[in-house]
Amino acid sequence: MTSAAPEPPFSTPPPWPQCGHGATADDPVGCRGIHVPGHSACLAHLDEDDRAAYLAGLAPGADIDHRGTPFTPDLLARLLAALRDPAIGKPRTGDVQFDEATFSGNARFVGVVFSGNASFSEAVFSGNAWFNNAALSGNASFDRTVFSDIASFGEAVFSDSATFGEAVFSGEAWFNEAVFSGNAWFSGVVFSSDARLAAVFSGKAWFSGAVFSGNAWINKATFSGDAAFDGTTFSRDVGFSGATFSGDARFGAARFEMASRLGPLACGGRVVLDGAVFQQPVTVEIAAHQVSCARTRWASAATLQLRYAELDLRDAVFEYPVVVAARPTPFPLSAPGDLLPETELPGLDPGVRLSTVGGVDAAHLALHDIDLSGCRFAGAVHLDQLRVDGWCTFATTPAGWSRRFPWRWSRRTTLAEEHHWRVRTARHPALARGWTPPPEDAPALRPTAVAALYRQLRKSLEDGKNEPGAAHFYFGECEMRRRDTDGTPWSERALLTAYWALSGYGLRASRALGWLGVAMTVTLAVMVLWGLPAKDPRPTVTGRQVAVGQDVAWTTDTPDPVNPTGPWSERVTGERVEKALRVVINSVVFRSSGQDLTTAGTYTEMASRLAEPVLLGLAVLAVRSRVKR
8 A cells, every 4th residue: 555645634524525544532534535436535545456446447538536635756646647648648637626635745747638627725745846838728726735845837838717826835936938828816825935937827817915935037927917916025036027918017015125126027008016115226117008106115216217108106105216217218138139028019109207296205206308298296295306307398388379368378388287277267268278187186276386386396497407497487486476366465466467578577588678679669759759859959158248357257058958849750850760769779778878858858768768778687687597507
């Protein structure tokens, strides 16, 4: 009789007719192996003659049920030899049940063809478990199975669903080039050593709650359906290099304790890192439609290099500097010239768009080459310390002309929050044309709140020596203050309105120069028509000689300028225009022309000497804001 493998004691008997061999007072249940049909013992404890007769009666494709049976390597080999199909040269089974079976030594199921369902739930493999090249056509269940040493499923084919829920892999787990055509459940699995999962998952793959105590090598794995790693713990390094996901890849609340790199991976759907924790410096490389990092905690420095993605950083926690950058070229893999395939992302713009940083402390956040046109900054703190480098773009004002005032918006960089405010407060649909409407979850902000966002981001750009960009945000800040009817006094709003109308808050040189041209033209016209006297007054000398040899007293007097009274054709002459032009030019540089003027001309010159230098100064200020370095 073949010696049986030791089996752990159970306090309750199984639901099938059990062998009971070896029952004692301490172990009243004994062997849990199911009876061999027609006998009262399991296969391991059956008499040798009866065992031989049973095995001889098996045929390829037969259904077998050996739940709870203890197997030695020899007994397993004899069972599989009895099921060997001469046509294919491999063992072939129908439905098999090895639930709670124990396998001492090495268990070799290499190349076995499981034509029906295969159940190994709660089985215990004390040695190595070899399932290489096995073909499992039906449902395969390894729930709560214990693999004490190496578990190898290399190139195994799972044609239907495969479940490894809460299984324990104490040794290395190899799934290289395995194929999962149906759904694959690895929820709650514990990988105590290195795990190699470079497999093909055609259905959904669940690794939720799994624990990888060793290295997790999932390089070049293919997930055709959704893949869930929610709550998974990666205690050591993790490799997803070259992994591709056709559906969503979920890493919600996952823990990366020692991972130095995540990716590069490609995803045709969403990569969800909500609530994930990265405890060591890490580089994340992802090409995906969407990447969500809501409530993600970065406990060390990190670099996110992305392609194609719309990124959500809502409520993320940055304890150390984190750089988010758009990668312009495909990610390289380990082999020279080998690039990450992006077949799931055909024909898309590889740029990266940031959707929100609400709830983020931006003091440790740096953005490089990111599209910020739709980004919502409301709710973030320390935006004045945000680093914006490279080719980062913001939203702009609408282009083109309108039939309603203002007929044309001044072209400038704006925040998404101003777009949302404009749409919400537009009194006519025409005023909202060209502005981006707010999403449903966007909060309704007052102008003073939008002005605060502009002020903080302006400081950030100024610290980054981006003075022209900061000037756009100064315009936006002033615009919101001018529109704020709750917190800004009317006198301040009136002053801001004048400042906006004359020079675009000191940022529109063309507007200031236009008003300067208008002022100079008006001054010139007034001078020509009313400011210059009809004739230049000539000094008159008067006096009287009292006696010869006495002092003579003479008086010189200049008569008052005479207002012109003739027709306009007589007033508008080349000479008068030339004199008026001198007055205007001197007024621009705050100088007196010294020209004799009428009373109207004198007051006009005084007004122009005040207004025109101010307009010139505003124009110079606007030019300076554009070229300041």
